[in-house]
Amino acid sequence: xxxxxxxxxxxxxxxxxxxxxxxxxxxxxxxxxxxxxxxxxxxxxxxxxxxxxxxxxxxxxxxxxxxxxxxxxxxxxxxxxxxxxxxxxxxxxxxxxxxxxxxxxxxxxxxxxxxxxxxxxxxxxxxxxxxxxxxxxxxxxxxxxxxxxxxxxxxxxxxxxxxxxxxxxxxxxxxxxxxxxxxxxxxxxxxxxxxxxxxxxxxxxxxxxxxxxxxxxxxxxxxxxxxxxxxxxxxxxxxxxxxxxxxxxxxxxxxxxxxxxxxxxxxxxxxxxxxxxxxxxxxxxxxxxxxxxxxxxxxxxxxxxxxxxxxxxxxxxxxxxxxxxxxxxxxxxxxxxxxxxxxxxxxxxxxxxxxxxxxxxxxxxxxxxxxxxxxxxxxxxxxxxxxxxxxxxxxxxxxxxxxxxxxxxxxxxxxxx
Amino acid sequence: xxxxxxxxxxxxxxxxxxxxxxxxxxxxxxxxxxxxxxxxxxxxxxxxxxxxxxxxxxxxxxxxxxxxxxxxxxxxxxxxxxxxxxxxx
Numbered sequence: 182x183x184x185x186x187x188x189x190x191x192x193x194x195x196x197x198x199x200x201x202x203x204x205x206x207x208x209x210x211x212x213x214x215x216x217x218x219x220x221x222x223x224x225x226x227x228x229x230x231x232x233x234x235x236x237x238x239x240x241x242x243x244x245x246x247x248x249x250x251x252x253x254x255x256x257x258x259x260x261x262x263x264x265x266x267x268x269x270x271x272x273x274x275x276x277x278x279x280x281x282x283x284x285x286x287x288x289x290x291x292x293x294x295x296x297x298x299x300x301x302x303x304x305x306x307x308x309x310x311x312x313x314x315x316x317x318x319x320x321x322x323x324x325x326x327x328x329x330x331x332x333x334x335x336x337x338x339x340x341x342x343x344x345x346x347x348x349x350x351x352x353x354x355x356x357x358x359x360x361x362x363x364x365x366x367x368x369x370x371x372x373x374x375x376x377x378x379x380x381x382x383x384x385x386x387x388x389x390x391x392x393x394x395x396x397x398x399x400x401x402x403x404x405x406x407x408x409x410x411x412x413x414x415x416x417x418x419x420x421x422x423x424x425x426x427x428x429x430x431x432x433x434x435x436x437x438x439x440x441x442x443x444x445x446x447x448x449x450x451x452x453x454x455x456x457x458x459x460x461x462x463x464x465x466x467x468x469x470x471x472x473x474x475x476x477x478x479x480x481x482x483x484x485x486x487x488x489x490x491x492x493x494x495x496x497x498x499x500x501x502x503x504x505x506x507x508x509x510x511x512x513x514x515x516x517x518x519x520x521x522x523x524x525x526x527x528x529x530x531x532x533x534x535x536x537x538x539x540x541x542x543x544x545x546x547x548x549x550x551x552x553x554x555x556x557x558x559x560x561x562x563x564x565x566x567x568x569x570x571x572x573x574x575x576x577x578x579x580x581x582x583x584x585x586x587x588x589x590x591x592x593x594x595x596x597x598x
Numbered sequence: 599x600x601x602x603x604x605x606x607x608x609x610x611x612x613x614x615x616x617x618x619x620x621x622x623x624x625x626x627x628x629x630x631x632x633x634x635x636x637x638x639x640x641x642x643x644x645x646x647x648x649x650x651x652x653x654x655x656x657x658x659x660x661x662x663x664x665x666x667x668x669x670x671x672x673x674x675x676x677x678x679x680x681x682x683x684x685x686x687x
Contacts, residue, residue: 419644421640421641421642421643422642422644425641430635430639430640430641431639431640431642432638432639432640433640433642434618434619434640434642435642435644435667479616480599480616480649480665481618481619481642481647481649481667482667482670483644483667483668484667484668484669484670488599488611488670490610490611490612523637523638579634579637579638580630580631580634580638594637595618595619595638595640596616596617596618
Protein backbone atom coordinates (compact mmCIF):
# COMPACT_ATOMS: atom_id res chain seq x y z
CA UNK A 182 0.00 0.00 0.00
CA UNK A 183 1.38 3.38 -1.00
CA UNK A 184 0.13 6.83 -0.16
CA UNK A 185 -0.64 9.35 -2.89
CA UNK A 186 -2.78 12.43 -3.22
CA UNK A 187 -5.12 10.48 -5.48
CA UNK A 188 -5.43 7.63 -2.97
CA UNK A 189 -6.20 10.01 -0.09
CA UNK A 190 -8.88 11.72 -2.21
CA UNK A 191 -10.42 8.41 -3.26
CA UNK A 192 -10.46 7.03 0.27
CA UNK A 193 -11.90 10.29 1.56
CA UNK A 194 -14.80 9.97 -0.86
CA UNK A 195 -15.46 6.30 -0.14
CA UNK A 196 -15.51 6.34 3.66
CA UNK A 197 -11.82 5.41 4.18
CA UNK A 198 -12.71 1.74 3.91
CA UNK A 199 -9.84 0.75 1.64
CA UNK A 200 -6.93 1.25 4.05
CA UNK A 201 -5.14 -1.92 5.12
CA UNK A 202 -2.90 -2.36 8.19
CA UNK A 203 0.51 -0.83 7.57
CA UNK A 204 2.45 -3.93 8.55
CA UNK A 205 1.93 -7.64 9.14
CA UNK A 206 1.80 -9.25 12.57
CA UNK A 207 3.95 -12.34 11.90
CA UNK A 208 4.79 -15.25 14.19
CA UNK A 209 8.52 -15.39 15.01
CA UNK A 210 10.49 -17.79 12.79
CA UNK A 211 12.98 -20.17 14.42
CA UNK A 212 15.98 -18.49 12.80
CA UNK A 213 16.97 -15.16 11.21
CA UNK A 214 20.12 -13.69 9.70
CA UNK A 215 19.78 -10.65 11.93
CA UNK A 216 17.70 -10.12 15.07
CA UNK A 217 17.31 -6.51 16.22
CA UNK A 218 16.36 -6.05 19.88
CA UNK A 219 14.13 -3.00 20.19
CA UNK A 220 11.30 -1.80 17.92
CA UNK A 221 11.83 1.92 18.41
CA UNK A 222 13.09 4.52 15.97
CA UNK A 223 16.65 3.22 15.81
CA UNK A 224 15.72 -0.48 15.59
CA UNK A 225 13.12 0.08 12.88
CA UNK A 226 15.36 2.42 10.87
CA UNK A 227 18.15 -0.15 11.10
CA UNK A 228 15.87 -2.94 9.85
CA UNK A 229 14.71 -0.73 6.98
CA UNK A 230 18.30 0.07 6.00
CA UNK A 231 19.43 -3.56 6.24
CA UNK A 232 16.71 -4.51 3.77
CA UNK A 233 16.92 -1.47 1.51
CA UNK A 234 20.64 -0.74 1.37
CA UNK A 235 22.16 -4.18 1.96
CA UNK A 236 19.52 -6.63 0.68
CA UNK A 237 19.40 -8.39 4.08
CA UNK A 238 15.71 -9.15 4.50
CA UNK A 239 15.73 -12.23 6.73
CA UNK A 240 15.53 -9.91 9.71
CA UNK A 241 13.34 -9.73 12.81
CA UNK A 242 12.76 -6.71 15.03
CA UNK A 243 11.78 -7.88 18.53
CA UNK A 244 9.81 -5.39 20.59
CA UNK A 245 8.69 -6.15 24.15
CA UNK A 246 5.75 -3.71 23.94
CA UNK A 247 4.38 -2.11 20.80
CA UNK A 248 6.29 -0.50 17.93
CA UNK A 249 7.36 3.04 18.69
CA UNK A 250 6.11 2.86 22.28
CA UNK A 251 9.38 4.01 23.81
CA UNK A 252 11.46 7.14 23.42
CA UNK A 253 10.56 7.68 19.75
CA UNK A 254 7.08 8.55 20.98
CA UNK A 255 8.25 10.41 24.09
CA UNK A 256 10.55 13.17 22.87
CA UNK A 257 10.29 16.85 21.92
CA UNK A 258 10.62 16.03 18.18
CA UNK A 259 13.56 18.33 17.46
CA UNK A 260 15.75 17.65 14.43
CA UNK A 261 19.04 19.55 14.00
CA UNK A 262 22.68 19.24 12.95
CA UNK A 263 24.36 21.91 15.04
CA UNK A 264 26.93 19.86 16.88
CA UNK A 265 30.43 21.13 17.40
CA UNK A 266 32.88 18.25 17.83
CA UNK A 267 34.29 16.03 15.08
CA UNK A 268 32.50 12.70 15.28
CA UNK A 269 29.16 14.17 16.29
CA UNK A 270 29.38 16.91 13.68
CA UNK A 271 29.63 14.68 10.61
CA UNK A 272 27.16 12.17 11.97
CA UNK A 273 24.34 14.62 12.67
CA UNK A 274 25.07 16.33 9.36
CA UNK A 275 24.56 12.96 7.67
CA UNK A 276 21.40 12.35 9.67
CA UNK A 277 19.87 15.75 8.81
CA UNK A 278 20.44 15.08 5.10
CA UNK A 279 18.60 11.80 5.53
CA UNK A 280 15.76 13.63 7.28
CA UNK A 281 15.46 16.00 4.34
CA UNK A 282 14.68 13.15 1.96
CA UNK A 283 12.83 10.95 4.44
CA UNK A 284 9.24 11.53 3.34
CA UNK A 285 9.96 10.69 -0.29
CA UNK A 286 12.15 7.80 0.76
CA UNK A 287 9.45 6.26 2.97
CA UNK A 288 6.38 7.50 1.09
CA UNK A 289 5.17 8.56 4.50
CA UNK A 290 4.21 11.97 5.84
CA UNK A 291 6.52 12.49 8.81
CA UNK A 292 5.53 16.19 8.90
CA UNK A 293 9.15 17.24 8.56
CA UNK A 294 9.05 20.95 9.30
CA UNK A 295 12.32 22.81 8.73
CA UNK A 296 11.16 25.79 10.71
CA UNK A 297 14.63 26.65 11.97
CA UNK A 298 16.22 26.22 15.38
CA UNK A 299 17.71 29.10 17.33
CA UNK A 300 20.16 28.84 20.22
CA UNK A 301 19.86 32.03 22.20
CA UNK A 302 22.87 33.64 23.87
CA UNK A 303 22.85 35.93 26.89
CA UNK A 304 26.37 37.30 27.19
CA UNK A 305 29.67 37.87 25.38
CA UNK A 306 31.16 34.55 26.36
CA UNK A 307 28.19 32.65 24.98
CA UNK A 308 28.29 34.77 21.84
CA UNK A 309 31.92 33.79 21.28
CA UNK A 310 31.01 30.14 21.78
CA UNK A 311 28.15 30.48 19.28
CA UNK A 312 30.42 32.09 16.67
CA UNK A 313 32.85 29.24 17.10
CA UNK A 314 30.10 26.62 16.93
CA UNK A 315 28.58 28.31 13.90
CA UNK A 316 31.91 28.22 12.09
CA UNK A 317 32.31 24.53 12.92
CA UNK A 318 28.83 23.84 11.55
CA UNK A 319 29.58 25.78 8.35
CA UNK A 320 32.89 23.92 7.96
CA UNK A 321 30.94 20.69 8.20
CA UNK A 322 28.83 21.89 5.26
CA UNK A 323 25.68 22.72 7.17
CA UNK A 324 24.04 26.09 7.73
CA UNK A 325 24.40 28.48 10.63
CA UNK A 326 23.65 32.20 10.94
CA UNK A 327 24.54 34.44 13.82
CA UNK A 328 21.64 36.75 14.63
CA UNK A 329 22.01 40.06 16.39
CA UNK A 330 19.61 40.98 19.16
CA UNK A 331 17.58 43.15 16.76
CA UNK A 332 17.47 40.52 14.00
CA UNK A 333 16.35 37.90 16.54
CA UNK A 334 13.74 40.23 18.01
CA UNK A 335 12.26 40.70 14.55
CA UNK A 336 12.13 36.95 13.99
CA UNK A 337 10.92 35.89 17.46
CA UNK A 338 9.27 38.87 19.16
CA UNK A 339 7.69 36.89 22.00
CA UNK A 340 10.88 36.32 24.00
CA UNK A 341 11.87 38.35 27.05
CA UNK A 342 14.83 40.35 25.72
CA UNK A 343 15.29 42.39 28.87
CA UNK A 344 15.36 39.83 31.66
CA UNK A 345 17.47 41.52 34.34
CA UNK A 346 19.70 38.51 34.93
CA UNK A 347 19.70 36.85 31.49
CA UNK A 348 19.01 39.45 28.79
CA UNK A 349 18.88 37.97 25.29
CA UNK A 350 21.76 39.32 23.17
CA UNK A 351 21.15 37.29 19.99
CA UNK A 352 21.15 33.76 18.71
CA UNK A 353 22.58 31.18 16.36
CA UNK A 354 20.06 30.07 13.76
CA UNK A 355 20.08 26.87 11.77
CA UNK A 356 17.36 27.22 9.15
CA UNK A 357 17.41 23.58 8.06
CA UNK A 358 16.68 22.36 11.58
CA UNK A 359 13.13 21.92 12.84
CA UNK A 360 10.70 19.28 14.03
CA UNK A 361 9.09 16.10 12.74
CA UNK A 362 6.07 14.04 13.74
CA UNK A 363 7.77 11.50 16.00
CA UNK A 364 5.31 8.59 15.84
CA UNK A 365 5.10 8.83 12.07
CA UNK A 366 8.86 8.34 11.83
CA UNK A 367 8.55 5.00 13.62
CA UNK A 368 5.50 4.01 11.57
CA UNK A 369 7.12 5.01 8.27
CA UNK A 370 10.26 2.99 8.92
CA UNK A 371 8.16 0.08 10.24
CA UNK A 372 6.02 -0.02 7.11
CA UNK A 373 9.05 0.30 4.84
CA UNK A 374 10.87 -2.53 6.63
CA UNK A 375 7.79 -4.75 6.65
CA UNK A 376 7.22 -4.20 2.92
CA UNK A 377 10.77 -5.42 2.29
CA UNK A 378 10.22 -8.63 4.22
CA UNK A 379 11.36 -7.76 7.75
CA UNK A 380 9.33 -9.45 10.51
CA UNK A 381 8.21 -6.91 13.11
CA UNK A 382 7.39 -8.95 16.21
CA UNK A 383 5.62 -7.09 18.99
CA UNK A 384 4.92 -8.25 22.55
CA UNK A 385 8.11 -10.27 22.35
CA UNK A 386 10.49 -9.59 25.22
CA UNK A 387 14.06 -10.79 24.98
CA UNK A 388 14.92 -12.65 28.20
CA UNK A 389 18.36 -13.96 27.30
CA UNK A 390 21.13 -13.75 24.72
CA UNK A 391 22.84 -17.04 23.81
CA UNK A 392 26.59 -16.78 23.44
CA UNK A 393 28.81 -19.79 22.75
CA UNK A 394 32.60 -19.59 22.54
CA UNK A 395 32.54 -15.84 22.19
CA UNK A 396 30.00 -15.93 19.35
CA UNK A 397 26.34 -15.01 19.48
CA UNK A 398 23.87 -17.80 18.62
CA UNK A 399 20.48 -16.24 19.16
CA UNK A 400 18.08 -14.99 21.80
CA UNK A 401 15.61 -16.36 24.34
CA UNK A 402 12.31 -14.55 24.23
CA UNK A 403 8.88 -14.57 25.84
CA UNK A 404 7.76 -16.18 22.56
CA UNK A 405 10.42 -18.89 22.40
CA UNK A 406 13.99 -19.32 21.25
CA UNK A 407 15.08 -17.48 18.11
CA UNK A 408 18.42 -18.33 16.58
CA UNK A 409 20.33 -15.62 14.76
CA UNK A 410 23.63 -15.18 12.98
CA UNK A 411 23.79 -11.60 14.21
CA UNK A 412 22.07 -9.85 17.09
CA UNK A 413 21.85 -6.06 17.20
CA UNK A 414 20.94 -4.07 20.31
CA UNK A 415 18.76 -0.99 19.88
CA UNK A 416 17.19 -0.86 23.32
CA UNK A 417 17.80 2.79 24.32
CA UNK A 418 17.22 3.25 28.07
CA UNK A 419 17.16 -0.52 28.63
CA UNK A 420 20.50 -1.09 26.85
CA UNK A 421 22.32 -1.86 30.09
CA UNK A 422 19.94 -4.66 30.99
CA UNK A 423 19.86 -6.20 27.52
CA UNK A 424 23.66 -6.11 27.32
CA UNK A 425 23.87 -7.75 30.77
CA UNK A 426 22.10 -10.79 29.25
CA UNK A 427 25.26 -11.29 27.19
CA UNK A 428 27.49 -10.71 30.20
CA UNK A 429 28.44 -7.17 29.17
CA UNK A 430 28.64 -4.06 31.31
CA UNK A 431 28.22 -0.83 29.40
CA UNK A 432 29.42 2.70 30.16
CA UNK A 433 25.79 3.73 30.53
CA UNK A 434 23.53 5.04 33.27
CA UNK A 435 19.81 5.37 32.54
CA UNK A 436 18.30 8.69 33.56
CA UNK A 437 14.87 10.26 33.30
CA UNK A 438 14.25 13.33 31.13
CA UNK A 439 10.90 15.06 31.38
CA UNK A 440 8.95 16.84 28.65
CA UNK A 441 5.85 19.02 28.72
CA UNK A 442 3.00 20.09 26.44
CA UNK A 443 0.72 23.07 27.00
CA UNK A 444 -2.85 23.57 25.85
CA UNK A 445 -3.21 24.68 22.24
CA UNK A 446 -2.87 28.42 21.70
CA UNK A 447 -2.70 30.65 18.64
CA UNK A 448 0.59 30.61 16.69
CA UNK A 449 3.17 32.55 18.72
CA UNK A 450 6.42 30.74 18.03
CA UNK A 451 7.53 29.83 14.51
CA UNK A 452 10.90 28.30 15.40
CA UNK A 453 12.45 25.87 17.84
CA UNK A 454 14.16 28.07 20.43
CA UNK A 455 16.63 26.90 23.04
CA UNK A 456 18.14 28.87 25.89
CA UNK A 457 21.49 28.28 27.48
CA UNK A 458 20.63 29.83 30.83
CA UNK A 459 18.56 27.52 32.97
CA UNK A 460 18.37 25.36 29.86
CA UNK A 461 15.07 25.30 27.99
CA UNK A 462 13.95 24.26 24.54
CA UNK A 463 10.53 25.12 23.26
CA UNK A 464 8.59 24.88 20.01
CA UNK A 465 4.94 25.08 19.05
CA UNK A 466 3.29 22.06 17.50
CA UNK A 467 0.95 22.30 14.53
CA UNK A 468 -1.95 21.76 16.95
CA UNK A 469 -0.86 24.87 18.85
CA UNK A 470 0.52 23.22 21.96
CA UNK A 471 3.89 24.34 23.22
CA UNK A 472 6.31 21.45 23.51
CA UNK A 473 9.14 22.10 25.93
CA UNK A 474 11.70 20.58 28.23
CA UNK A 475 14.84 21.20 30.22
CA UNK A 476 17.50 19.16 32.03
CA UNK A 477 17.58 15.56 33.15
CA UNK A 478 16.41 14.94 36.69
CA UNK A 479 20.05 13.81 37.19
CA UNK A 480 19.52 10.57 39.09
CA UNK A 481 19.31 7.04 37.68
CA UNK A 482 15.75 6.06 36.87
CA UNK A 483 13.63 3.62 34.92
CA UNK A 484 10.37 5.17 36.09
CA UNK A 485 9.44 7.10 32.90
CA UNK A 486 8.30 9.90 35.19
CA UNK A 487 10.28 12.54 37.02
CA UNK A 488 10.13 14.57 40.20
CA UNK A 489 8.64 17.98 40.88
CA UNK A 490 11.85 20.03 41.36
CA UNK A 491 12.69 19.69 37.66
CA UNK A 492 9.08 20.47 36.73
CA UNK A 493 9.37 23.66 38.77
CA UNK A 494 12.73 24.54 37.24
CA UNK A 495 11.40 24.06 33.71
CA UNK A 496 8.33 26.22 34.35
CA UNK A 497 10.45 28.94 35.97
CA UNK A 498 12.81 29.04 33.03
CA UNK A 499 9.97 29.01 30.52
CA UNK A 500 8.18 31.89 32.22
CA UNK A 501 11.42 33.87 32.58
CA UNK A 502 12.38 33.53 28.93
CA UNK A 503 8.88 33.65 27.41
CA UNK A 504 6.71 35.48 29.98
CA UNK A 505 3.70 35.57 27.64
CA UNK A 506 3.33 31.83 28.16
CA UNK A 507 2.78 32.20 31.90
CA UNK A 508 -0.97 31.80 31.62
CA UNK A 509 -0.91 28.84 29.23
CA UNK A 510 -1.97 25.68 31.03
CA UNK A 511 0.26 22.64 30.96
CA UNK A 512 -1.76 19.72 29.63
CA UNK A 513 0.59 16.85 30.30
CA UNK A 514 4.12 15.86 31.11
CA UNK A 515 5.99 12.61 30.90
CA UNK A 516 9.44 11.13 31.24
CA UNK A 517 11.65 9.14 28.92
CA UNK A 518 14.53 6.87 29.91
CA UNK A 519 17.82 8.16 28.50
CA UNK A 520 20.84 5.92 28.02
CA UNK A 521 23.53 8.33 29.22
CA UNK A 522 27.21 7.77 28.43
CA UNK A 523 30.00 9.49 30.39
CA UNK A 524 30.80 11.91 27.52
CA UNK A 525 27.22 12.44 26.37
CA UNK A 526 27.85 10.98 22.91
CA UNK A 527 26.59 7.69 21.44
CA UNK A 528 28.03 4.26 20.64
CA UNK A 529 27.59 2.37 17.36
CA UNK A 530 30.13 -0.42 17.50
CA UNK A 531 30.99 -4.09 17.86
CA UNK A 532 30.36 -5.39 21.37
CA UNK A 533 33.45 -7.57 21.67
CA UNK A 534 31.27 -10.68 21.22
CA UNK A 535 31.27 -11.91 17.63
CA UNK A 536 27.98 -11.18 15.92
CA UNK A 537 26.67 -8.93 18.71
CA UNK A 538 26.42 -5.23 17.91
CA UNK A 539 25.75 -2.15 20.03
CA UNK A 540 23.70 0.94 19.25
CA UNK A 541 23.20 2.86 22.47
CA UNK A 542 24.19 5.86 24.53
CA UNK A 543 22.05 8.33 22.58
CA UNK A 544 21.55 10.31 25.76
CA UNK A 545 18.89 12.98 25.19
CA UNK A 546 19.61 13.25 21.44
CA UNK A 547 18.31 10.04 19.97
CA UNK A 548 15.36 11.32 17.95
CA UNK A 549 17.26 13.51 15.52
CA UNK A 550 19.73 10.67 15.01
CA UNK A 551 17.19 8.06 13.87
CA UNK A 552 17.67 8.10 10.07
CA UNK A 553 21.45 8.45 10.31
CA UNK A 554 21.72 5.85 13.04
CA UNK A 555 19.63 3.33 11.09
CA UNK A 556 21.83 3.93 8.08
CA UNK A 557 25.12 3.68 9.98
CA UNK A 558 24.13 0.76 12.21
CA UNK A 559 22.87 -1.31 9.26
CA UNK A 560 26.18 -0.63 7.53
CA UNK A 561 28.11 -1.91 10.53
CA UNK A 562 25.93 -5.03 10.89
CA UNK A 563 26.05 -5.84 7.16
CA UNK A 564 29.73 -5.14 6.46
CA UNK A 565 31.37 -5.32 9.90
CA UNK A 566 32.94 -1.93 9.18
CA UNK A 567 31.80 1.42 10.60
CA UNK A 568 29.85 3.75 8.34
CA UNK A 569 31.87 6.76 7.20
CA UNK A 570 29.69 9.16 9.18
CA UNK A 571 29.93 7.15 12.41
CA UNK A 572 33.59 6.16 12.68
CA UNK A 573 34.10 7.84 16.05
CA UNK A 574 31.21 6.25 17.96
CA UNK A 575 33.58 3.70 19.47
CA UNK A 576 32.91 1.74 22.65
CA UNK A 577 36.62 1.66 23.46
CA UNK A 578 36.96 5.45 23.75
CA UNK A 579 35.96 5.27 27.40
CA UNK A 580 38.66 2.74 28.25
CA UNK A 581 41.41 4.53 26.31
CA UNK A 582 40.26 8.10 26.88
CA UNK A 583 41.00 8.78 23.22
CA UNK A 584 38.29 10.27 21.04
CA UNK A 585 35.90 11.26 23.82
CA UNK A 586 33.23 13.62 22.50
CA UNK A 587 32.26 15.79 25.44
CA UNK A 588 30.08 18.28 23.57
CA UNK A 589 29.23 20.28 26.69
CA UNK A 590 32.81 20.46 27.92
CA UNK A 591 31.85 19.45 31.45
CA UNK A 592 34.12 16.40 31.65
CA UNK A 593 33.52 12.83 30.55
CA UNK A 594 31.98 11.62 33.78
CA UNK A 595 28.68 9.92 34.49
CA UNK A 596 26.92 12.52 36.60
CA UNK A 597 27.87 15.50 34.43
CA UNK A 598 25.78 15.00 31.28
CA UNK B 599 11.43 12.34 46.34
CA UNK B 600 12.59 12.88 49.91
CA UNK B 601 15.87 11.53 51.16
CA UNK B 602 16.59 10.58 54.74
CA UNK B 603 19.85 12.15 55.82
CA UNK B 604 21.23 10.07 58.73
CA UNK B 605 22.09 13.35 60.49
CA UNK B 606 19.27 15.74 59.51
CA UNK B 607 16.35 13.39 58.85
CA UNK B 608 13.86 13.53 55.94
CA UNK B 609 14.79 16.28 53.49
CA UNK B 610 13.66 17.50 50.07
CA UNK B 611 15.56 16.07 47.10
CA UNK B 612 16.56 19.66 46.21
CA UNK B 613 18.94 19.80 49.16
CA UNK B 614 21.09 17.05 47.66
CA UNK B 615 23.61 16.67 44.88
CA UNK B 616 23.74 13.17 43.39
CA UNK B 617 27.08 11.68 42.45
CA UNK B 618 25.87 8.35 41.08
CA UNK B 619 26.64 4.70 41.79
CA UNK B 620 28.32 4.04 45.17
CA UNK B 621 31.42 2.09 44.22
CA UNK B 622 34.48 1.13 46.21
CA UNK B 623 37.39 3.19 44.97
CA UNK B 624 40.26 1.16 43.44
CA UNK B 625 43.76 1.58 44.79
CA UNK B 626 45.92 4.10 42.98
CA UNK B 627 48.07 1.23 41.70
CA UNK B 628 45.05 -0.68 40.31
CA UNK B 629 45.09 -1.77 36.67
CA UNK B 630 43.70 0.30 33.81
CA UNK B 631 40.88 -2.23 33.56
CA UNK B 632 39.92 -1.70 37.21
CA UNK B 633 39.88 2.06 36.78
CA UNK B 634 37.89 1.79 33.56
CA UNK B 635 35.29 -0.27 35.42
CA UNK B 636 35.19 2.19 38.30
CA UNK B 637 34.97 5.35 36.20
CA UNK B 638 32.85 4.19 33.27
CA UNK B 639 31.10 0.83 33.53
CA UNK B 640 27.83 0.54 35.43
CA UNK B 641 25.41 -2.23 36.43
CA UNK B 642 22.68 0.34 35.79
CA UNK B 643 20.19 -1.85 37.59
CA UNK B 644 16.43 -1.46 37.35
CA UNK B 645 15.47 -1.89 40.96
CA UNK B 646 17.36 -1.32 44.19
CA UNK B 647 20.72 0.33 43.67
CA UNK B 648 23.28 2.04 45.89
CA UNK B 649 24.22 5.63 45.17
CA UNK B 650 26.21 8.43 46.69
CA UNK B 651 24.28 11.61 47.51
CA UNK B 652 25.78 14.73 49.04
CA UNK B 653 23.74 16.82 51.46
CA UNK B 654 24.91 20.00 49.81
CA UNK B 655 22.36 22.39 51.30
CA UNK B 656 22.30 20.68 54.68
CA UNK B 657 24.99 19.12 56.81
CA UNK B 658 27.47 18.42 53.95
CA UNK B 659 27.47 14.70 54.68
CA UNK B 660 28.10 12.18 51.92
CA UNK B 661 25.37 9.57 52.14
CA UNK B 662 25.08 6.10 50.68
CA UNK B 663 21.45 5.84 49.57
CA UNK B 664 19.80 2.57 48.63
CA UNK B 665 17.09 3.64 46.18
CA UNK B 666 14.75 1.82 43.84
CA UNK B 667 15.28 3.17 40.31
CA UNK B 668 11.88 1.90 39.15
CA UNK B 669 9.68 3.27 41.94
CA UNK B 670 12.00 6.07 43.24
CA UNK B 671 11.49 4.65 46.75
CA UNK B 672 14.31 5.39 49.20
CA UNK B 673 14.96 2.02 50.83
CA UNK B 674 17.72 2.91 53.29
CA UNK B 675 20.47 5.44 53.91
CA UNK B 676 23.69 5.53 55.90
CA UNK B 677 26.70 7.78 56.10
CA UNK B 678 29.13 7.04 53.29
CA UNK B 679 31.90 7.13 55.89
CA UNK B 680 30.50 3.87 57.26
CA UNK B 681 30.10 2.22 53.85
CA UNK B 682 33.75 1.24 53.36
CA UNK B 683 34.06 2.73 49.86
CA UNK B 684 37.48 4.31 50.23
CA UNK B 685 40.65 2.95 48.64
CA UNK B 686 42.76 0.65 50.72
CA UNK B 687 45.94 2.30 51.88
